[in-house]
Amino acid sequence: MPFGELPTFVNYLIKFVDILVVWFVIYKLIMVVRGTKAIQLLKGIIVIILVRIVSSFIGLSTLQWLMDQAITWGFLAIIIIFQPELRRALEQLGRGKLFSRSTTPEEEEQTHMIEAIVKATEYMAKRRIGALISIERETGMGDYIETGIPLQAHVSSELLINIFIPNTPLHDGAVIIQKNQIAAASCYLPLSESPFISKELGTRHRAALGISEVTDSITVVVSEETGAVSVTKNGELYRDLKLDVLRELLTKELVQPKTTSSSRWQWRAKKSG
Structure with missing residues (x-):
């Protein structure tokens, strides 16, 4: 016809x-x-x-x-x-990528932020530079940002590394990332009072656990003594993470928060406390 x-x-x-x-x-x-x-x-x-x-x-x-x-x-x-x-x-x-799903500008910024955190973490872990990086999610962290030095800077691995270099003005305390920007450095986070925390963990790990107990933030910790990488989330501490597991976790929680398999990384980490 x-x-x-x-x-x-x-x-x-x-x-x-x-x-x-x-x-x-x-x-x-x-x-x-x-x-x-x-x-x-x-x-x-x-x-x-x-x-x-x-x-x-x-x-x-x-x-x-x-x-x-x-x-x-x-x-x-x-x-x-x-x-x-x-x-x-x-x-x-x-x-075959022209008609594939396009990432939004926000997702691109989050992916860049994650890569910057992972790169900085790798550098500091190898050199045993202590670090504490907390990423705000739904629960506001304005009260804790006010305790630090405001920066409102673009997230980059170079800046994160320089902040935590020992004996520099901003190295003591936490970096808080808000809306894909470094909102402040040298911030004070509440220490966890849980009696089940291992005695071998220091102030950084207690602060990371403490902020995860009162907010839904994700906090990355680099141990100054061992260079081990840990993450706290929802009041739980996951220790000795490999960099690929760290990248997977941050991607699942920040870029793809609705993915049903977001808990898959948990069995790959050693949980403590």
């Missing part, structure tokens, strides 16, 4: 799918150029098109001719100007 003889409903459905696919492709292309200078050039192209429409509407023939020339030759200019973005889009298409 020829296309024109298809039922009216089928014709409308095909047109709807056609428009939907086009919009989806445009959306994915916008995601590719998002965050690059190409997005500013796209805004300029939109301005040229709007000026062309307005000049045609009110009869500005010279301006209309100039805009026509800009649009006519603009396609060639787009290929030249957007060469890096077009190459990246073609590479992603070849890898």
Whole structure:
């Protein structure tokens, strides 16, 4: 049956799918150029098109001719100007990633934050530099942030390492991360009064447990004596974590909080207290 003889409903459905696919492709292309200078050039192209429409509407023939020339030759200019973005889009298409699920800007920031924490933890653990990093979640930590030195800095491994270098002004106390930023350093956290904590654990571990008992934060501890990495969450202490387990935990809890398998990491860690 020829296309024109298809039922009216089928014709409308095909047109709807056609428009939907086009919009989806445009959306994915916008995601590719998002965050690059190409997005500013796209805004300029939109301005040229709007000026062309307005000049045609009110009869500005010279301006209309100039805009026509800009649009006519603009396609060639787009290929030249957007060469890096077009190459990246073609590479992603070849890898099958162009139409995969796009991460949100917030997820990208959280992933960057996690990598910075893991990298800093690895550096400090190897050199036995004591560290205490608490990440705010739903329960506000404003009262504890006020006890420290406000920073409001971008999270980076270099900054975290410098904060905890011994004998520096900010090394004593905790770093609190709020909304993917280092809100403050040298913060005081409440010490846990649990009688079941091992006597071999020091003040950092007691502070990490204490804050996990009163908030839903996740706290990373690096032991100054052994270089061992621990994490506290919901009043529980998980000791001697490998870096891949630490990365998995932070990703499951911060980037993918609704994943049903978020507790899978627990059996891989040694629980204490």
